[in-house]
Amino acid sequence: MPARFPLTRRRLLQGGLALGAVNLSLPALVRAGEPRALTAGPGEALLLEQGQPKTRTWLYDGVSPGPVIRARQGEAVNVRLVNSLPQPTTIHWHGIRIDNAMDGVAHLTQAAVPPGESFDYRFTVPDAGTFWYHPHNRSWEQVARGLYGLLIVEEPRNVEVDQDVAIVADDWRLGDDGQIDEASFGHMMDWSHAGRLGNTLTLNGQDVLDIPVQSGERVRLRLCNTCNARVLELRIEDHQVWLMALDGQPVAPRELPDGYVRLAPGERADVVLDAFPDGLEPGKTAAITEVSGGQRLVAGRLILNGIIMRLAPLPVPPHSLPANPLSTTLDLANAQAVDLLMEGGAMGAMAQAMHNGQMMDMRGLVGEGMVWALNGVAGMTDTPLFSAPRGKTVTVTLRNDTQWPHAMHFHGHHFKVLERDGVATNSDAWKDTVLIDPQKTAKIAFVADNPGKWMIHCHMLEHQAGGMTTWFAVGA
DSSP: OOTTSOSOSSOBOOSSOOOOOOOOOOOBOSOTTSOEEEEEEEEEEOOSSTTSOOEEEEEETTBSSEEEEEEETTOEEEEEEEEOSSSOBOOEEETOOOOGGGSOOBTTTBOOBOTTOEEEEEEEOOSOEEEEEEOSSSHHHHTTTTOOEEEEEEOSSOOSOSEEEEEEEEEEOBOTTSSBOGGGTTOHHHHHTTOOOOSEEEETTBSSEEEEEEETOEEEEEEEEOOSSOOEEEEETTSOEEEEEETTEEEEEEEOGGGEEEEOTTOEEEEEEEOOTTOOSTTOEEEEEEOTTSSOEEEEEEEEEEEOOOSSOOOSSOOOOOOOOOOOOOOGGGOEEEEEEEEESTTOOOOEEEETTEEEEHHHHHHTTOOEEETTBOSOOSSOSEEEOTTEEEEEEEEEOSSSOEEEEESSOOEEEEEETTEEOOOOOEESEEEEOTTOEEEEEEEEOSOEEEEEEESSHHHHHTTOEEEEEEOO
16 A cells, blocks of 8 residues: 555554543434435534544535434335535445435436435335445545445344444545645546545544443444545454454354454444453543554544443354345356456556547546556446346456456445455355455356346546446346
């Protein structure tokens, strides 16, 4: 990861930290089934320490992150997007197996909503889990300015936890004045390298997120990486931590060594821990750190403030979360096979690619803002990468022939990663985003059971904007 944008503005953990104000800072909407306007517009947020200037941002309903939308599995979501921005926008509901017309992809599933106008999103949430929403028009700018929020779909029965905490992680590129570095939007240096990396990490829009817990309390943490491009490596220190779900879909509970989880942009992980099981000291803390830059950077803290009394102990490991109604029967023997080659970027071998029906060399592509390609094509096309009949099993072999990682996101479906570099994974996870490191491959499989036009793109948002985007069609 380029060293010119390390996360250096945040303080490292030192002894004698004082307790900060407890504020998880995630306002919730009314129940999702009730009609509700959600306004995207300019605002301000305090992203730095108390006493520092507020940052001019773009927000949903004036808060960062945007309001949490909560629904029970099987309920309807009814949200009216009101655009008070100076440019068109949409809302994409990331990870939800949604009706195609509600997917929020400008120029593919809907027209972008102009300033001063609105659009109604109505859909039913089929899966319980942790999902999120963000724009899909100029997302490389709009997400970087702060437009995102969580969509949490609750399980049909209560889960054995005492506290359910959602955590939205983002890195912001701020200048010395505490304001977003607007001059760097659209820079080819970012687009052709790792993407737009920030220098200021927040959890739930805060410099350091304090989470009050009681000794022995079972806590569910819903972690979501909303960064434009940074792959986050988080650690929940001094605790036994179990992974419960990835990208909103349950997995068999397993312990995370050292409480470590790696999340690419767009990915989510649900984890469970028993807070300070032997803790008796009020005010005792355990850090949530980010370690991708080779340093231990404190992003949040669990703070002990009491003891919970139980009549009986909770199971260890925790019980699995209830399964979602995914199509999980893969007919690999008769699968439709697709290859997807990722090329381009700085230090890459790509010499030319098709763009808007014309073959261009790299100089010509850069002049069009295109520096990446999928299967030799830079940017969105009029024809799909592939078409599949409804119910068909599809395998996609993704090969990263670049010097940079890519988080490939598939809309409208969840897939299983079958292989990495030709070796079977034996994974039980169903994902919507897969991180593929430089010069690596992955083979995925899914059932094409959701009709419509569905986008595939790199969720390093500058890579998407710079050419790494395509789509596929599923028949009715």
